[in-house]
Structure formats: structure tokens, C-alpha cells
Amino acid sequence: MVKLKSNDDKEFEVEEAAVIQSEMIKNMIEDGCATSVIPLPNIDSKTLIKVIEYLNKHINMGKAAETGEEDDLKEFDEQFVNMGWEELFDVIMAANYLNIHELMELCCQSAADRLKNKSVRAVREMLKITNDLTEEEEQEIINDAPWAFEGPEIDDTVN
Amino acid sequence: MLIEIFLRLPGKSLVRCKCVSKKWNYLITSPEFTSLRVPHFNPAIGLLLHCSSFLINPFHEFVSFSPENPIQSPFHKLTFVDDPFGIRILQSCNGLLLCCSFRVHGQHNQNYYVYNPTTQQFTTLPRPEGQRNTSRAVIGMKLAFDPWKSQNYKVVCIRLSDEVFPDYQHYQIEIYSSDTKKWRVLGPPFLARYDIGFTHTGVYWNGAIYWIYGDNPLRFNVEQEKLEKFPMPCIGRSWDDDQEMKSDGTEWYLKYQVNVEDVINTFAHMIRHYLEPTDWNYFAMVVLCVVRGEKEEDTFMILHIPKMIIRYNLRDYTFYKLCESGNTSIEETRFDDEDEDYEPPITLAFDKFSAFQYIETLFCL
Numbered sequence: 051m052v053k054l055k056s057n058d059d060k061e062f063e064v065e066e067a068a069v070i071q072s073e074m075i076k077n078m079i080e081d082g083c084a085t086s087v088i089p090l091p092n093i094d095s096k097t098l099i100k101v102i103e104y105l106n107k108h109i110n111m112g113k114a115a116e117t118g119e120e121d122d123l124k125e126f127d128e129q130f131v132n133m134g135w136e137e138l139f140d141v142i143m144a145a146n147y148l149n150i151h152e153l154m155e156l157c158c159q160s161a162a163d164r165l166k167n168k169s170v171r172a173v174r175e176m177l178k179i180t181n182d183l184t185e186e187e188e189q190e191i192i193n194d195a196p197w198a199f200e201g202p203e204i205d206d207t208v209n
Numbered sequence: 210m211l212i213e214i215f216l217r218l219p220g221k222s223l224v225r226c227k228c229v230s231k232k233w234n235y236l237i238t239s240p241e242f243t244s245l246r247v248p249h250f251n252p253a254i255g256l257l258l259h260c261s262s263f264l265i266n267p268f269h270e271f272v273s274f275s276p277e278n279p280i281q282s283p284f285h286k287l288t289f290v291d292d293p294f295g296i297r298i299l300q301s302c303n304g305l306l307l308c309c310s311f312r313v314h315g316q317h318n319q320n321y322y323v324y325n326p327t328t329q330q331f332t333t334l335p336r337p338e339g340q341r342n343t344s345r346a347v348i349g350m351k352l353a354f355d356p357w358k359s360q361n362y363k364v365v366c367i368r369l370s371d372e373v374f375p376d377y378q379h380y381q382i383e384i385y386s387s388d389t390k391k392w393r394v395l396g397p398p399f400l401a402r403y404d405i406g407f408t409h410t411g412v413y414w415n416g417a418i419y420w421i422y423g424d425n426p427l428r429f430n431v432e433q434e435k436l437e438k439f440p441m442p443c444i445g446r447s448w449d450d451d452q453e454m455k456s457d458g459t460e461w462y463l464k465y466q467v468n469v470e471d472v473i474n475t476f477a478h479m480i481r482h483y484l485e486p487t488d489w490n491y492f493a494m495v496v497l498c499v500v501r502g503e504k505e506e507d508t509f510m511i512l513h514i515p516k517m518i519i520r521y522n523l524r525d526y527t528f529y530k531l532c533e534s535g536n537t538s539i540e541e542t543r544f545d546d547e548d549e550d551y552e553p554p555i556t557l558a559f560d561k562f563s564a565f566q567y568i569e570t571l572f573c574l
Contacts, residue, residue, distance in 0.1 A: 142213070162214050174230070177229075179230050195224045
């Protein structure tokens with residue numbers, strides 16, 4: 051078992067087989083630096099719980115393929131990324147810090163899928179971004195590539 | 210983190226995201242991001258199928274390769290320029306399309322265009338002038354564009370010269386380069402058999418254009434501007450084989466073996482019962498294209514059988530129907546006093562010359 055500590059001082063025990071999906075922790079264990087608790091100053095407990103849930107589910111990836119549980123895993127992944135933007139960004143940051151390639155891929159792809167085909171207005175609203183471009187700057191971007199701003203697939207809804 | 214997400218967005222959405230805020234615009238236009246974004250491998254995501262009849266200008270059916278994540282058809286009719294004769298696609302090359310006027314009386318009115326369907330930009334090529342005495346009609350045009358090698362593209366034009374020999378003909382090569390925007394006559398005319406197939410065949414691959422037709426295949430190395438012969442594959446025993454050339458272009462090897470029996474068992478309507486089973490055309494099926502995947506095991510073929518387009522995975526021999534297609538363009542002849550036993554011939558709407566891969570590229574024309 052490996053002990054992880056979130057930045058709000060909560061400790062979590064994770065099986066070594068699960069936790070070594072994180073390249074960072076795997077390297078630490080290999081270098082013998084994981085004898086006691088591993089502090090994770092960038093990750094809060096709420097996010098860490100999500101990450102551990104993912105690691106535990108994916109621990110038996112190889113076995114899943116053999117026993118036909120692949121669909122199960124796919125379903126889990128779909129459910130897993132069903133979270134708010136803020137939470138998703140937190141998990142991406144954690145995945146990036148811990149260097150968990152598959153989780154990074156899953157979450158970034160989910161973010162990209164949500165932004166795909168959205169109108170500029172919808173993207174700003176979804177991510178609560180204030181437009182700080184001047185009207186001229188905006189017009190210039192549009193004039194450079196008018197094709198990108200028209201089309202039946204562009205979706206102005208926010209969800 | 211945003212960069213990781215931007216990298217996974219399709220081109221059109223990405224360009225639109227520049228308008229979200231200063232920071233986003235800065236990130237997306239930065240050279241660091243652009244160099245990350247040029248994918249080391251850019252797979253085709255769909256197929257454009259040319260349809261036409263005697264009455265209407267050509268249009269295209271679009272087949273998305275991924276039914277789970279379908280892509281919008283980039284266009285139905287080519288209308289980027291108002292060509293009174295309509296426009297047709299001649300070739301698809303790493304995301305750019307070489308197009309020309311569709312129905313033209315006389316070579317001289319024919320326009321050639323290079324079109325990027327992703328950005329909807331186009332260039333009208335100037336007409337090759339040729340040398341007054343040697344070259345005449347345009348026999349073939351080929352586009353050579355490889356974004357991993359160069360940010361310029363070239364167009365190779367084959368013209369027919371006036372001198373006529375039995376079985377052989379004189380051809381002249383001219384080259385257009387997008388950086389000079391000019392045509393240039395290359396070397397003296399050369400002799401080749403009249404059935405070399407310059408008009409309809411010709412594939413750009415790995416820096417050269419390959420014409421495989423008849424017994425004397427030729428390739429034109431676009432960088433070295435050299436025309437040379439190359440060996441032909443010994444075409445195997447049946448159409449179950451698919452051969453590939455080694456990347457140095459010297460040798461062929463058997464790459465995939467395909468078993469079409471399962472396809473035939475599943476889609477029995479492709480059997481032409483009115484033919485002898487030994488007939489080469491007993492099964493109504495054509496390979497429209499082979500699409501390279503990023504990994505070997507992702508490579509697949511697109512097959513066309515009557516009324517359907519099938520995706521056939523070359524690694525595990527699985528296949529499934531991508532869409533129903535080819536219903537509309539078949540002009541079925543009907544007779545009112547038709548004999549009840551009359552079986553209409555089983556026809557295919559497309560062949561490999563009417564299929565063009567759609568690859569997304571943000572290359573600016």
C-alpha cells in the first residue's frame with residue numbers, strides 16, 4: 051500500500067499496483083522515495099478521490115480485455131468524465147502533475163468534445179471567460195478565416 | 210492544460226476559439242502551438258464520392274469513416290468559383306484537392322483549381338503555355354503536396370506532343386510551383402507508350418508520382434524532377450492480396466491478405482447470379498481506397514458493393530456497413546411490358562476513380 055496526502059492534509063491508502071499508473075509516483079517508488087506518505091501539494095482531497103477512483107477501476111486493464119469487461123470500462127470512463135468544468139479542469143491538472151497518461155487523454159478529449167462545434171459566445175459562457183479582445187481584433191480574426199465562423203453545425207447552446 | 214485540449218479540437222472549432230479571448234488567441238497563434246498542432250500523422254476522415262449524370266453538374270456524396278463520431282460533409286457541390294461548366298475533383302493529395310472544369314468543349318477553356326475543402330480557399334492555376342512546336346493537349350495533371358516536406362505544392366502537367374509513332378507517343382512535362390506561381394517546361398519530350406494512363410491513373414506517394422497502367426509503369430520524382438521506370442508487383446492469384454511498396458521504392462512485398470468470403474456471405478446481393486461463378490465480375494465489388502491508420506492495425510479498406518459502402522479492417526478482417534449509398538445515381542432502365550423474370554443487372558455506382566479521401570488541413574492557399 052502507498053499513502054498519498056492531499057493539500058488539505060487528508061491521507062489516502064492506495065494499492066501499489068493501482069498507483070503506479072502514475073509515472074511520477076512509479077518513479078518515486080523505484081527510486082525508493084516513497085517509504086512514508088507522499089505529499090501532493092497541488093491536489094485537493096476532492097480531486098484526489100476522483101483520481102483514486104479512476105486508478106482503482108483501471109488497475110486491471112489487461113485483465114479486463116481478456117474477460118470481456120472492456121465495455122464496462124468504457125462505460126465507467128463515460129460516467130467518470132460526466133462532471134462540471136471546474137472539476138474536470140482540476141482532474142486534468144492532477145493527471146498532468148501525477149503524469150497519468152490515460153486519464154489525461156480521457157479528460158482532455160472530453161473537454162475538447164464539449165467545445166467542439168460550439169459558437170464563440172457559447173464557449174465564453176461555458177467557461178466563464180470575459181472577452182477582452184477589441185472589436186477590431188475580433189473582426190480581424192473573423193476576416194482571416196470567415197469559413198470557420200459559419201456553418202450549420204455551429205452550436206450556440208450552453209450545455 | 211488548455212493547449213492539451215486545443216490539440217484535440219477539429220480545425221474549424223480551433224480557429225473559432227481564437228475569438229474567445231486575448232489569451233486564447235495568443236496561445237492558438239503562437240508558433241509553439243502551431244508546431245505541435247501539425248500532426249505527424251494526419252489520417253483521412255472521410256471519402257468524397259463523385260456522382261454525376263448527363264443532366265446535372267457533378268455533386269458528391271460524403272462518407273464519414275467513423276460512424277461513432279461522424280463528420281459533416283465538407284460540401285455537396287463544388288461552388289467555390291462560378292465555373293459555368295461545373296467543377297469536378299481530379300485528385301486528393303494530403304488535404305488539398307486538384308479540380309478542373311467538368312464539361313468543356315475544347316481543352317483551351319478548361320480551368321484547373323487547387324482547393325482546400327477545410328478552409329474553403331482556392332487558387333486558379335494559370336494555363337500552362339508550353340512550347341509552341343512541341344506540346345499540345347493536356348493529357349494529365351497531378352498535384353504533389355506533402356506538408357511534412359514542404360510548405361509549397363507543385364502541379365505536374367503532362368502534355369502530348371505532335372509527333373506520332375506507332376504504339377508510342379511523345380510527351381512533355383511541365384511543372385507549376387506554388388512559390389513561383391509559374392509553369393516551367395521540364396527537359397525535352399520523352400517517349401512512352403500511348404496506354405500509359407496519364408489521364409486517369411497516377412498516385413502521389415513519398416515524393417513521386419506513380420503511373421501504374423499497362424506494362425511499363427513510370428514514376429516521376431518531383432524533388433529531383435526525374436522520370437524513371439520502376440518494377441511492377443507480380444499481381445497475385447486473386448484480388449485478395451494487397452501489396453505495398455517499401456518506402457525506398459525499390460521492392461514490393463505482400464502486405465495484407467484479405468478474405469472477402471465473409472463479406473459475400475453477409476451481403477448476398479452482391480452476387481451476380483446471371484454470370485458464371487468463374488467470371489471475374491461474378492461479385493459486384495470494388496475497392497474504393499485503402500486508408501492508412503496511424504498504427505498498422507488501424508489500416509482499413511473502403512469497399513463498395515451494390516447500394517452500400519463497407520469498411521473492412523485489414524488487421525482483424527472485421528467489417529461493417531458505413532452507409533447505404535449509390536441508390537440515387539443509378540439510372541435504372543424500366544420497361545413497362547417487362548418480363549416478370551427480368552432481373553435488372555447489378556450495378557455499382559462508384560469506382561476507385563470517383564473516390565477521393567477527405568483530409569483536414571489548415572494549409573493556406
